Amino acid sequence: MRLGETPSQTVGPYLTIGLAWDEGAYVVPEDTAGAVWISGTVYDGAGDTVSDALIETWQGPDVHWTRGVPGGGFAGFGRCPTDGGGRYRILTRLPEPVDGQAPHLDVSVFARGLLDRVVTRVYFPDHELANGGDPVLASVSDERRRTLLARQTPDGYAFDIRLQGADETVFFDV
């Protein structure tokens, strides 16, 4: 039996009442060895910050995930609405290389004005060798590949998302 899919619709401007979780940004607890903050700002095509977006991260199965159990967290899944300055942050552990790919996180961006989520990936600059052999990075032009690379910061990495414009982030058709 084949069924037609239900269409996507925007999360609208009031998404935080339904989708914000108190501990959503904590993929791992704060005291986890090797935990890093991945933080960034979401921008629109005019360069203005987007203060009503939601960022979700997913980094695939990992033997180290022990959360997602009573009293625990979200098993490799992170979720953070952007604040008044368009900023989000997620505390996690860097993923391992997986399935022939360099360490990466899948990212969904939801917002008013996005009728469907847009999907991108975060890669890490300190995995230069693995990044060089990554088939997804290889499918992106040299000029745009840097939009998928986080920058190192004192407490982790920065990954800004530009929905539109000259430095538009690479988005994927999953």
Place this chain on the structure above:
Amino acid sequence: MTEVPAYRRPAAGTHPPLNTPAYRSTALRHPTRPLILLPQRLTELTGPVLGETLLSPTDNDLTRQYDGEPQGQRIIVHGRVLDGDGHPVARSLIEIWQANAGGRYRHAADSWPSPLDPYFDGVGRTVTDDEGRYEFVTIKPGPYPWGNHANAWRPAHIHFSLFGRAFAQRLVTQMYFPDDPLFTHDPIFNAVPDEAARRRMVAALDMERTAPRWALAFRFDVVLRGNAATPFEEVRG
């Protein structure tokens, strides 16, 4: 490399184009570069397991989250979550949020002159059962005005967030009510190009499930992407 399943890409016209000029907020927020095809691999074929541990007992009854009863028409909203092959999506988190009976959201940015209801947050969660079934009890939301164009009003709707089994199945949508006269005026509803697909966002009145002298029921089935590898599995028998 072993063959892994993949999720079918939906037929053209199912999802709204990111650039939909009639919905003005898309203008500066839609990517202008073509999306790059991402072959589905381990990260896309897996997803978080988010189950009952996230829930509290009144999460699927939005009329019982306070000591008093909210204003408006009590309704039952129920249905199944299926994939495009008709298989139930079991034990999967559903999140909903909505306006109250007067069309007002409990959100700091919603300030139009319609009262908040002290007994209604408009937020619910549940997990599908083994057959993919879910049920909420809530209040029928009201339509509300918005700033997209002169005298713009959204048809009544409930926002739905679904995870399915994999990152590739993630879906956020809106459930509408049958025969809403505002459909023809709404650029978000009409952003879905295919008319049959638009109808899949509209719940059906369900008299069988209606609780007499208590609550009307509406049925809303949600279909997530199906498995592209299914036909090959059938051939192998």
